Amino acid sequence: MTMIDISMACICAAIIAGLLLHKLVVRLQLSAAKHRSLTGHSRMARRFAALVPFYEYGEDRFFRADEAPEPVAAARRAGFMRLAGLFEQRFAKSAAMTAELQDSVSDLQFTSRYRVPFQFSRYAREHLRGGAFLESSSGVTVTDLDGNRFYDLTGSYGVNVFGYDFYKDCIARGAEHVRELGPVLGAYHPVTAYNVRRLREISGLDEVSFHMSGTEAVMQAVRLARYHTGRSHLVRFCGAYHGWWGDVQPGVGNPLAARETYTLKDMDEASLRVLATRRDIACVLVNPLQALHPNANAPGDSTLVDSGRRAHFDRAAYSEWLRKLRVVCSERNIALIFDEVFVGFRLAQGGAQEYFGVRADLVTYGKTIAGGLPIGVVCGRRDLMKRFREDRPADICFARGTFNAHPYVMGSMYEFLRRLEGEPVRAIYRDLDGVWDARARATNERLAAAGLALRIENLSSIWTISYTQPSRYNWMLQYYLRAAGLALSWVGTGRFIFSLNYSDADFAEVADRIVSAAEAMQRDGWWWRAPQLTNESIKRRVFKEMIQARCSPFIGSMSSPRSK
Numbered sequence: 363m364t365m366i367d368i369s370m371a372c373i374c375a376a377i378i379a380g381l382l383l384h385k386l387v388v389r390l391q392l393s394a395a396k397h398r399s400l401t402g403h404s405r406m407a408r409r410f411a412a413l414v415p416f417y418e419y420g421e422d423r424f425f426r427a428d429e430a431p432e433p434v435a436a437a438r439r440a441g442f443m444r445l446a447g448l449f450e451q452r453f454a455k456s457a458a459m460t461a462e463l464q465d466s467v468s469d470l471q472f473t474s475r476y477r478v479p480f481q482f483s484r485y486a487r488e489h490l491r492g493g494a495f496l497e498s499s500s501g502v503t504v505t506d507l508d509g510n511r512f513y514d515l516t517g518s519y520g521v522n523v524f525g526y527d528f529y530k531d532c533i534a535r536g537a538e539h540v541r542e543l544g545p546v547l548g549a550y551h552p553v554t555a556y557n558v559r560r561l562r563e564i565s566g567l568d569e570v571s572f573h574m575s576g577t578e579a580v581m582q583a584v585r586l587a588r589y590h591t592g593r594s595h596l597v598r599f600c601g602a603y604h605g606w607w608g609d610v611q612p613g614v615g616n617p618l619a620a621r622e623t624y625t626l627k628d629m630d631e632a633s634l635r636v637l638a639t640r641r642d643i644a645c646v647l648v649n650p651l652q653a654l655h656p657n658a659n660a661p662g663d664s665t666l667v668d669s670g671r672r673a674h675f676d677r678a679a680y681s682e683w684l685r686k687l688r689v690v691c692s693e694r695n696i697a698l699i700f701d702e703v704f705v706g707f708r709l710a711q712g713g714a715q716e717y718f719g720v721r722a723d724l725v726t727y728g729k730t731i732a733g734g735l736p737i738g739v740v741c742g743r744r745d746l747m748k749r750f751r752e753d754r755p756a757d758i759c760f761a762r763g764t765f766n767a768h769p770y771v772m773g774s775m776y777e778f779l780r781r782l783e784g785e786p787v788r789a790i791y792r793d794l795d796g797v798w799d800a801r802a803r804a805t806n807e808r809l810a811a812a813g814l815a816l817r818i819e820n821l822s823s824i825w826t827i828s829y830t831q832p833s834r835y836n837w838m839l840q841y842y843l844r845a846a847g848l849a850l851s852w853v854g855t856g857r858f859i860f861s862l863n864y865s866d867a868d869f870a871e872v873a874d875r876i877v878s879a880a881e882a883m884q885r886d887g888w889w890w891r892a893p894q895l896t897n898e899s900i901k902r903r904v905f906k907e908m909i910q911a912r913c914s915p916f917i918g919s920m921s922s923p924r925s926k
């Protein structure tokens with residue numbers, strides 16, 4: 363070997379070592395940007411979920427899962443049976459119709475099963491039959507088949523921002539606009555021109571595309587980002603929901619691993635470092651609702667194993683985080699996508715971009731924006747929205763949908779957007795946070811004064827309940843609230859969504875009911891305290907039960923519903 367050969371070999375080795383080192387650093391940066399929870403580790407979460415065995419509590423254990431003494435269990439049982447009797451009598455028709463469809467509607471089976479932690483689910487389902495049907499809505503209330511009126515805290519998954527009457531009107535008036543054309547698809551009804559103009563104004567972006575759901579809008583935004591950047595990966599933040607498309611739901615719930623998705627820590631510098639160094643990132647998806655509970659999944663009562671659920675909204679901190687994201691995305695030519703499907707017009711007239719003072723490259727809207735009809739919208743920069751290349755005609759980014767820009771949806775959207783400009787709606791937005799923060803604060807003061815260990819955390823009109831004392835039974839509150847005439851969605855106390863037409867009097871009534879429902883639950887002994895009962899001890903116990911149930915089928919049957 364000559365000296366030249368040797369020095370060439372040394373240079374090659376140094377280059378390879380340098381490349382390997384760079385790869386290692388980039389890989390380590392990615393690891394550092396993962397949230398330490400299972401939620402932050404999608405693959406591990408899926409593996410763990412597959413290992414969780416089914417077991418459930420029989421009648422006795424149902425009331426003493428925390429080893430409470432017998433008198434406490436007896437009080438719980440009495441309270442539970444009182445509720446069961448009340449439900450049976452009050453919701454008879456709704457429950458009967460629900461039972462009739464239970465085996466035929468898969469969605470119904472799923473939501474009724476996952477209302478509460480699975481160990482308690484069957485017994486609760488069998489005794490507390492609420493019913494999944496409603497007959498009418500008016501003001502801030504909904505009415506079931508038995509004629510019971512509930513204050514609506516479901517917000518219809520976030521669609522209901524201005525009150526159901528508003529949307530009924532949008533739909534009816536919208537239908538009048540497009541009646542002559544009817545369900546003709548492919549061509550556009552003229553109202554669409556107004557919608558496009560308004561959407562461009564609101565988003566501050568150049569182009570618009572219409573889809574049938576928020577999930578589809580997100581799919582399209584990500585596809586466009588991949589097409590234009592030529593990169594494969596999307597970044598989503600830990601816990602954020604962006605619809606049920608596989609690539610944005612890499613963890614539990616998706617049978618496949620999402621290989622082109624990075625799940626990074628929300629509000630964390632380590633994530634910014636990943637964005638600043640990796641070359642395969644096409645876009646970053648932000649769901650601003652996560653500002654209420656960064657790095658945690660949407661809070662549902664079925665995961666209320668203990669009282670570990672926490673939330674807190676800091677507008678200034680989240681705005682600062684979005685500004686940092688904006689900077690790194692611009693520097694690295696990564697598309698910043700705000701997924702405003704949920705929060706869209708709930709926070710501000712101009713959506714989350716206006717509320718947080720940061721502009722995105724692509725914005726998805728949905729839910730409320732079609733005045734109560736199904737919708738997904740993408741607004742974006744012209745260079746990102748284009749679906750073909752001038753110089754390569756066969757290289758296209760395909761996106762079609764039979765029902766896109768359906769005339770009836772466009773008609774209803776037209777009504778929604780027109781009203782959004784009107785004074786009554788403008789008035790609602792004035793001091794919106796002031797109103798809802800004050801309501802949350804006042805409710806918390808009342809809860810504290812009543813010695814109740816729960817507190818409201820809110821992002822404007824979106825509320826979640828945190829429990830401040832260790833308990834296995836927090837999820838029971840959803841049934842007490844229902845008995846008090848408050849309608850919750852299937853995630854229970856994890857999310858209350860108020861429509862913005864709640865008057866002070868309506869709200870006062872809801873606050874009274876929240877406090878009195880929680881007091882009733884307290885009286886019935888569900889929030890029994892003991893020094894040995896901590897969140898850690900609860901988790902340890904449940905973990906032990908799982909191990910036992912996995913190891914022995916007999917232990918599983920020991921706690922079957924028939925056993926005592």
Ligand SMILES: Cc1ncc(COP(=O)(O)O)c(C=O)c1O
Binds near residue numbers: 575604605606728
């Ligand atoms: C932020 C966000 N993105 C996307 C979606 C999916 O929208 P859709 O249910 O209309 O498909 C949702 C639904 O809740 C959402 O909250």
